[in-house]
Amino acid sequence: MTEFAENAKATAPVVECRGVQRIYQQDSVPVYALRGADLTIHAGEFVSLAGPSGSGKSTLLNVIGGLDAFDAGSVSVGGVDLAALTPAQLAQTRLHNVGFVFQAYNLIPVLSARENVEFILQLQGVASQERRSRAEQALHSLGLAELGDRRPGELSGGQQQRVAIARAIVTEPVLLLADEPTANLDSKTTSELLAVLRDLNQQQGMTIVTATHDPIVMEYTSRQVTMLDGEIRQDGGVAA
Amino acid sequence: MIRLAWRNLQRNKARTWLTAGGIGFAVLLVSFAMSLQSGSYEIMIDSATRYFTGHGQVSTDAYIKQPRFARTIANAESLQAALEAIDGLTVFPRVQAFGVVSKGEKSLGGMILGVDFAAERQQLDVYNNVIAGQIPAALDQALIGAAMARNIGAALGDEIVVLGSGKQGSVAAAVFIVAGIVETGQVELDRSLIFAPFASVADAFYLADEAHMLVLMLNDLSRLDEIVAKVEAQLPEPLGVQTWQQLMPLIEQSIELDKAGGYLFFSLLLILVTFAVVNTFVMVLFERTREFGLFMALGMRPWQVIGQVQFEALLLSLLGVLLGLGLAYPLLAYLTSVGIPLDQVGGEEVSRQMQMGSMSRIYPKATWPSMTTAPLVLIVGTQLAALISTVRVQGIRPVSALRAE
Numbered sequence: 283m284t285e286f287a288e289n290a291k292a293t294a295p296v297v298e299c300r301g302v303q304r305i306y307q308q309d310s311v312p313v314y315a316l317r318g319a320d321l322t323i324h325a326g327e328f329v330s331l332a333g334p335s336g337s338g339k340s341t342l343l344n345v346i347g348g349l350d351a352f353d354a355g356s357v358s359v360g361g362v363d364l365a366a367l368t369p370a371q372l373a374q375t376r377l378h379n380v381g382f383v384f385q386a387y388n389l390i391p392v393l394s395a396r397e398n399v400e401f402i403l404q405l406q407g408v409a410s411q412e413r414r415s416r417a418e419q420a421l422h423s424l425g426l427a428e429l430g431d432r433r434p435g436e437l438s439g440g441q442q443q444r445v446a447i448a449r450a451i452v453t454e455p456v457l458l459l460a461d462e463p464t465a466n467l468d469s470k471t472t473s474e475l476l477a478v479l480r481d482l483n484q485q486q487g488m489t490i491v492t493a494t495h496d497p498i499v500m501e502y503t504s505r506q507v508t509m510l511d512g513e514i515r516q517d518g519g520v521a522a
Numbered sequence: 523m524i525r526l527a528w529r530n531l532q533r534n535k536a537r538t539w540l541t542a543g544g545i546g547f548a549v550l551l552v553s554f555a556m557s558l559q560s561g562s563y564e565i566m567i568d569s570a571t572r573y574f575t576g577h578g579q580v581s582t583d584a585y586i587k588q589p590r591f592a593r594t595i596a597n598a599e600s601l602q603a604a605l606e607a608i609d610g611l612t613v614f615p616r617v618q619a620f621g622v623v624s625k626g627e628k629s630l631g632g633m634i635l636g637v638d639f640a641a642e643r644q645q646l647d648v649y650n651n652v653i654a655g656q657i658p659a660a661l662d663q664a665l666i667g668a669a670m671a672r673n674i675g676a677a678l679g680d681e682i683v684v685l686g687s688g689k690q691g692s693v694a695a696a697v698f699i700v701a702g703i704v705e706t707g708q709v710e711l712d713r714s715l716i717f718a719p720f721a722s723v724a725d726a727f728y729l730a731d732e733a734h735m736l737v738l739m740l741n742d743l744s745r746l747d748e749i750v751a752k753v754e755a756q757l758p759e760p761l762g763v764q765t766w767q768q769l770m771p772l773i774e775q776s777i778e779l780d781k782a783g784g785y786l787f788f789s790l791l792l793i794l795v796t797f798a799v800v801n802t803f804v805m806v807l808f809e810r811t812r813e814f815g816l817f818m819a820l821g822m823r824p825w826q827v828i829g830q831v832q833f834e835a836l837l838l839s840l841l842g843v844l845l846g847l848g849l850a851y852p853l854l855a856y857l858t859s860v861g862i863p864l865d866q867v868g869g870e871e872v873s874r875q876m877q878m879g880s881m882s883r884i885y886p887k888a889t890w891p892s893m894t895t896a897p898l899v900l901i902v903g904t905q906l907a908a909l910i911s912t913v914r915v916q917g918i919r920p921v922s923a924l925r926a927e
């Protein structure tokens with residue numbers, strides 16, 4: 283892996299968004315999900331993206347992750363200009379360089395926790411022996427060593443999200459994107475999950491961006507960004 | 523991927539079994555019906571050819587075009603001997619003459635057939651229909667059609683006189699004693715046929731080592747093409763072979779017609795099942811839009827998602843095919859050994875129409891095509907059904923798919 287990883291480790295920012303616009307057509311009325319968002323994220327940051335519902339947090343994360351297109355501006359991730367990539371290359375980027383944790387429906391219901399983690403390695407073409415050991419290791423690092431054989435339905439919400447994080451980091455991405463990962467969790471589980479993310483950031487230097495509308499999240503992150511109406515309103519900068 | 527496909531099939535067990543069951547049922551039905559068909563054709567061909575005509579006939583090309591008395595096979599005996607040397611083949615000669623048959627004052631036009639009774643009775647069923655007396659054993663004995671016997675007033679032991687014109691237009695005459703009366707089931711034949719010993723008829727009509735036809739009977743009809751080729755290789759120039767298909771074109775036509783009807787029915791059934799499978803996969807796509815969105819969000823390409831579903835489709839159709847063949851195979855094995863009594867399927871009518879006295883049971887025959895057609899069509903059909911219902915995966919946008927609650 284790759285230029286991406288090397289570039290990311292260098293001083294160049296992991297994410298660089300300039301004047302990003304995303305306009306949805308809803309019943310032929312344009313909806314501005316992003317209206318010129320600027321955001322630069324450096325390696326090792328743990329960024330919270332706050333803001334009211336509909337302010338464009340998810341859209342921004344999806345654009346950065348190469349899941350959604352954008353209509354104006356520029357986005358580069360790991361030094362690569364996303365606008366220049368074909369759909370196939372974007373899929374490769376998602377597969378190798380970005381880890382995703384969504385609000386809900388993260389896991390494949392018919393596969394066990396370990397198989398869910400292995401699934402993405404299988405997409406990468408990793409051999410089965412290595413797949414297995416890397417999945418075990420990822421689950422272990424998230425305190426899920428005992429639960430590898432359970433299906434998502436047999437896990438609590440917090441455990442499911444931890445499996446999702448395990449799957450997101452098992453590929454060693456340059457960037458972990460989490461879209462309201464705690465939205466469906468109670469406050470105790472929320473704190474536990476945030477602690478997991480913080481450890482990941484502090485101990486492994488994983489660059490993380492998490493969208494949230496829960497103020498408690500900001501207590502864990504190193505930098506707080508707030509969005510409103512598709513723009514970055516407030517940028518706490520790198521915490522001291 | 524196999525594991526994922528298998529687990530997904532287990533996810534909705536009822537639907538999986540219903541779909542696989544539908545495929546299995548279609549496989550069972552079509553394999554069974556096709557085996558039954560090929561079994562019944564075999565019986566039909568066999569009993570039709572074994573009745574009187576034979577599996578094939580050798581005669582001169584001119585006789586094939588138009589059967590005239592003078593158009594005989596020369597050196598018939600040595601040719602017969604040469605052909606009999608072919609493995610799996612029995613050959614017997616016939617002469618066929620027209621003449622006037624009289625008993626006392628009464629006369630009728632008739633067809634005099636000179637045959638080798640000893641050889642023919644072992645192979646042909648017409649001789650099972652002797653309703654009075656017996657098959658001639660002496661050179662001066664004849665077997666006559668029941669209607670002719672009635673019309674000229676001939677009974678067993680009576681003398682009948684046959685008059686005709688021989689090879690060079692000379693008058694041919696012979697006297698026979700009625701040894702047996704046969705009822706073939708075909709009125710025209712019963713009215714005009716006289717079977718008499720080959721040697722007597724040939725003598726009376728001045729034929730010297732000649733015959734009009736050599737009838738070919740095979741031990742195994744499926745070797746027809748091979749044996750006909752060997753026969754043809756032995757034939758001198760003006761001689762040719764007609765197989766049962768040319769001798770009895772109606773049989774072949776009715777088989778072709780029946781096959782076509784069968785194919786139509788099978789196609790409808792298979793199309794119906796394929797639609798059910800389409801429905802299954804449309805539902806799969808509907809239910810799993812979010813999951814497919816997740817796959818693609820994680821970096822799977824649409825074609826990989828389609829491939830995954832294709833894999834599930836393959837497992838599903840294999841399951842159904844195994845189910846269907848698993849039921850069809852023992853059923854056919856059993857019925858092939860015991861047969862299906864024809865009178866239970868309205869066969870009396872059929873066998874009467876086809877003048878098959880000896881046919882009372884039908885034996886299904888599992889052939890390579892009968893057992894593989896339905897499975898292949900359904901496997902391909904299921905893949906296509908899955909494909910046409912999942913091409914829409916291309917249109918799934920992971921962002922919207924995952925957003926939908």
Ligand SMILES: Nc1ncnc2c1ncn2[C@@H]1O[C@H](COP(=O)(O)OP(=O)(O)O)[C@@H](O)[C@H]1O
Nearest residue numbers: 306308313315334335336337338339340341342
């Ligand atoms: N697929 C879409 N079609 C139309 N409008 C959309 C679509 N996705 C998002 N939007 C609109 O874009 C805006 C930003 O949405 P989103 O990024 O989901 O905000 P947030 O995650 O901050 O709640 C909202 O007004 C939303 O209604």
Ligand SMILES: [Mg+2]
Nearest residue numbers: 339340341461
């Ligand atoms: Mg959102």
